[in-house]
Amino acid sequence: MDTLYRTLAGCKRQERQSQEKLYRQFYPVLFALCKNFFEDKHDIVTAINNGMLKVFTNIHQYDESKGEFFNWMYTTVRNAALTMLRDRKRQSVDYVEITEEMELPSAENPFEQLSGNDIQQYLMQLPAATRRICSLFYIDGFSVKEIAAALAISEGTVKWHLSESRTRLKVIFENLL
Template sequence: MEFNFLEKSELKDIILRCSKNDRIAQEKLYRSFFGLFYTIAKDYVADHELVTEIINQAFLKIFVNIATFDEKKGPFEGWSKRILQNVCIDIYRREKNRPFTEEISDESAQGYFNEQTHSTIFNEDMAKVFQQLPDMTRKVCQMYLVEGYPHKEIGEVLGLSESTSRWHLMEGKKKLRELLKDKYGE
């Protein structure tokens, strides 16, 4: 996924134009941040359509609230990522209580089992290693290790105590070490 970031002066101009509902500027901002947003959102949900829905909801909130962005409080990238993460968390909470149902035909089952047969724990992509962690442990590790959240915020967002967040991180690190040791040796 390619990240197409803008120059600081260009970003400032685009933010100003977006606050005036300039559709061309909104499209340019969307295209510039889509890759980064996609990478973040796919760590919360696996379904491509749901990832796209999350990104679109996040951009809608960004465009509605862009006039409130204050560069003195931090960079635009951080502000927009925070909005995206909040949308991801809202959708995660909505989806976690929804029962999973999927119709399986003989064709799709055959493709699934062939794909599973050829897949191993030694995948090259680190994201796939993360996916092998239990759901809550993966989310805590993702938020702490990749996105830089402190345990207090992780606990608030996921409805955990700080100590439970720390426990999930410790367990996740231990499991990641095992998985990576299996893959790369000592």
């Protein structure tokens, strides 16, 4: 951890080598995060770069007493990815509005018994929009209301995608047996 503190101190001094070291250190986990939101590698890298630019620009705002640096950085990059999604205004193509005939989601979490690698593997089998919502709800702990606000869609649409994710994952899990 001492190395991380030295790297962060260098980033606060805007040293390019420290910034590159921090970027390379966390790139794999940030790539996995952004892969939940985008399918195209260019979009994934753009989201990471946008987020890391915010990290480097606002690194003086990081307060060690409020939590670990990784959590602060992860949240900053995730929010940058969500901003990128909102700015694209492509949600009307990606999301299906819920209707009265559609089922509402249950409270069960399909990821409770899985490891991190398994979760990533199964999430990648979901459509992009459903994967985004599923990841925000089950992995990041956002509420339905928070997801709807972050993606500028209705709460009903979020609920439909959660239900859809459980339905599709159930089929995937059943095929494994």
